[in-house]
Amino acid sequence: MTSNQNKICFVTIVGRPNAGKSSLLNTILGYNLSIVTPVAQTTRNQITGVYTEGNLQIIFIDTPGIHKPKSLFGEHLNKEAFDTFSSVDLVLFLSPADEEVLKGDLFILEKLKNVKNKVAVITKLDKVNSRPQLLKDKVNSLMEHDFKEIVATSIENEESIDSLVQLIEKYSYPGDFQYAEDDVTDKSVLFITKEIIRECAINNLSDELPHSIYVEIENFEEDENFLLVEGIIYVTKDSQKGMLIGKNASMIKKIGQLARNKISSQFEKRVNLFLKVKVSKNWQKDPKILKKIGY
Structure with missing residues (x-):
């Protein structure tokens, strides 16, 4: 407009x-x-x-x-x-x-x-x-x-x-509008999906973990009614990996379910979400990783 x-x-x-x-x-x-x-x-x-x-x-x-x-x-x-x-x-x-x-x-x-x-x-x-x-x-x-x-x-x-x-x-x-009247952000569905996964992880972890994680999407497929998301949550230590996965994978399942429901509600689509946990030591000090995730 x-x-x-x-x-x-x-x-x-x-x-x-x-x-x-x-x-x-x-x-x-x-x-x-x-x-x-x-x-x-x-x-x-x-x-x-x-x-x-x-x-x-x-x-x-x-x-x-x-x-x-x-x-x-x-x-x-x-x-x-x-x-x-x-x-x-x-x-x-x-x-x-x-x-x-x-x-x-x-x-x-x-x-x-x-x-x-x-x-x-x-x-x-x-x-x-x-x-x-x-x-x-x-x-x-x-x-x-x-x-x-x-x-x-x-x-x-x-x-x-x-x-x-x-x-x-x-x-x-x-001045002229910079965005369409129904736009609420310039961020992509992929970016918001990563943030939702990170939010759900942070809200279910102890205080020491939130700043140690980042999320990477390995595979992302989208159509009008469906999202397929395959993601990796990275932590900095093996001990953190165990905490994030939980006993019998209970924690990562919980995070996955919460994130799946929130992504589905946010975009009004059916969502298949698959999450893995990996260790990336000292990623916060690695310029290559920081560049990869947008810094």
Whole structure:
């Protein structure tokens, strides 16, 4: 759709790990695009989400949680986020309502110092409903960082999400839509399938495993009503492989069933999913593997 009446806005969502970036994006889009887990630092790529309503199109970029890197992989994750700052119209900085502004926040805020259009979004507002002073303290601590505006949201509160979209619209400008009106992302079915498998694995593993896994698809076949997926989940140690497979293959079967159901629901297709587990030691420090999975 193209018209002089249309408006567009490019928005980057940033914050430290587990600030609620992926949950917020999924809620605005009404589509499970970004991986959501209770484990920090699980978004690994820039995820483009597209919101279109009437004559407004917002292109969101959900970035990996920014942190002080400890490996080549961590450096790649930060670069994914930092690279977006100069190419968008608005940066949303997310910080949970029930947590103080921590060192991780200050690390990001320093990187945002020269960004003109930035808005602080206090997330997880529902967690401080009975403790209003916490919210006041959070707002006060953010006021010194030169934000255009500071707003509070909860994915449980539709009105707060609508208000955020209206705020973003103020930073839009006349322009042709960059995506079709029914598009919600530029990511392929294959990419989203890999992310669903990784999400289901992470949500069923102990805290030590999530950052040690990556998913590779060996075979992928798709038609109008059917998906065939043959995937490999890689870990860094033999002991992790045993944990991921489980006794009598119980864990990998559980992960496979959960992923199969979610992929089927996401794309409204029948899915055959086959998973294997392999060891790839030190993959997070291997430039060849990082390049292979998109870094």
